[in-house]
Amino acid sequence: MSRIATKIKEARIKAKITEKELAKKCGLTASYIIQIESGKKVVNEKVAENILEALGEKLEFMYQEDKNEEKPVTSIEKKRKNNNKDEFYTVEPTEQWSDALANIIKKFPIYETNNNKIVGYKELPVLGKKIDGYSWDKVLFIKSPDNKMEVFRIKKDDIITIHLTSEIQNNCIYLFEINNKKMIRQLRKESNNKVIISTGVKGEDLVTTELSRIKVIGKCIKAEFELG
Structure with missing residues (x-):
């Protein structure tokens, strides 16, 4: 489960509201909130910000923490280091991306x-x-x-x-x-x-x-x- 998904679930529980009530506040569906909290849906920054704002929380520090953590070097990053020059790479959207975007x-x-x-x-x-x-x-x-x-x-x-x-x-x-x-x-x-x-x-x-x-x-x- 992602750090953001965990934060959303914890904030909702802290606010003592159900997934359905949170969904209503954000203009989303209860099933979509459940899938976000379970890690089955990848939520983008704008949607996460909207959800957390409805819960009285902020998103900024979440991304700051992620930046401070050591991340594994991807094959693309390795290739960039080896080539030592600027290149463009095509990123194919995953099924999770498509599902998340379909809701907004x-x-x-x-x-x-x-x-x-x-x-x-x-x-x-x-x-x-x-x-x-x-x-x-x-x-x-x-x-x-x-x-x-x-x-x-x-x-x-x-x-x-x-x-x-x-x-x-x-x-x-x-x-x-x-x-x-x-x-x-x-x-x-x-x-x-x-x-x-x-x-x-x-x-x-x-x-x-x-x-x-x-x-x-x-x-x-x-x-x-x-x-x-």
């Missing part, structure tokens, strides 16, 4: 804005059940359909992260549906149950509609683009 990395589909067609995927780490500070099951990814929101640096084919919500915060950008068509625009709610729809272009003719006519899907929180 999730695959999210990217949709076309209007037809819900999947056009790609994003693989993202999910720590504490959150992505960019939002619950992972309340996050949606879509491809921008056009350049109409270019004032806000959102261009055609950019990948937009959406936080699913029906609430409107004035002057924020939203994905919503009106007249059976989805679009991305800046919204401002008025006191008379009216909503002003804008692309942000200076001098544009603003569109005003009844709040009841639009269905807010979510708030745009980030836009990404690919170089080249």
Whole structure:
């Protein structure tokens, strides 16, 4: 059993909580916590830090102790010493690595804005059940359909992260549906149950509609683009 696995188990017992309770605090499964503590799963630094933080412990000294211990010289290190020059070596991920990563990395589909067609995927780490500070099951990814929101640096084919919500915060950008068509625009709610729809272009003719006519899907929180 690794030093970190032992530390996690001891800290959990000290905190007088079960594996299930600890898993809930960290956004993991009870079976995953059990496998970590038994040494069957290799836990990376970020996950270990997240677990220990939930238990009121710190990770730093664990790695410092490991550095101070004498470690066996690997065949790669021997080869480096013999060659006495810088080289790159390919490290193949083990099955334990893959299992550990599978519990914190999730695959999210990217949709076309209007037809819900999947056009790609994003693989993202999910720590504490959150992505960019939002619950992972309340996050949606879509491809921008056009350049109409270019004032806000959102261009055609950019990948937009959406936080699913029906609430409107004035002057924020939203994905919503009106007249059976989805679009991305800046919204401002008025006191008379009216909503002003804008692309942000200076001098544009603003569109005003009844709040009841639009269905807010979510708030745009980030836009990404690919170089080249």
